[in-house]
Amino acid sequence: MSRRQQVLSSYRSLLRATRIAFNGDHRVFTAARQQVRQGYEAGRTELSADPKHYEEVDKRLEHASGVALLLRSNIVQGELQSGNLSKKNMAMVDPSHSSVQSEGGDVYKLRIHKHTELGDNEAVKGGKSNLAGTSKKIRWSN
Incomplete structure (x- = not known):
């Protein structure tokens, strides 16, 4: 070529x-x-x-x-689904759903498509295989 x-x-x-x-x-x-x-x-x-x-x-x-x-x-985009943008910049992510809820009650719909990398983060977790009750806190910056 x-x-x-x-x-x-x-x-x-x-x-x-x-x-x-x-x-x-x-x-x-x-x-x-x-x-x-x-x-x-x-x-x-x-x-x-x-x-x-x-x-x-x-x-x-x-x-x-x-x-x-x-x-x-x-790259995963999120769209505000309900409420106004909260002053608190913390959100809970549930890996089994494609939505994020902030502590202020706002819900963001994530646009995850077939090309999105959905790794299990085994290398980051140090080999832990128990995912029960997994949730992550994400700081959103304005």
Whole structure:
């Protein structure tokens, strides 16, 4: 595959990843796509097809691939379902549901899709396998 085809393929991959990650949130979706477009336009003007730039192009392609993977698998959006945004920035997450309830009573619906990474965190827990009564506290920053 030529470098031009690799660059176009990574560009399309990033655009697909933004569609998956930010579907339904027009403002963030548009901003993400604009950011991708600006990054590739900047690369077009900074780098040429000269072989001395191949290493830099390869680094940027690897970075784009990582960003696309991160967007697809690790970004989860939440939408406020009821009540107003609470002054308390603490929430309880129940791993068996796709919603989050803050201590102020607000409920956030999480948009988890088929590409979302749903690991079991065994490495983080140090090998513990008992998940009974598991819940996590998350600090939400404003």
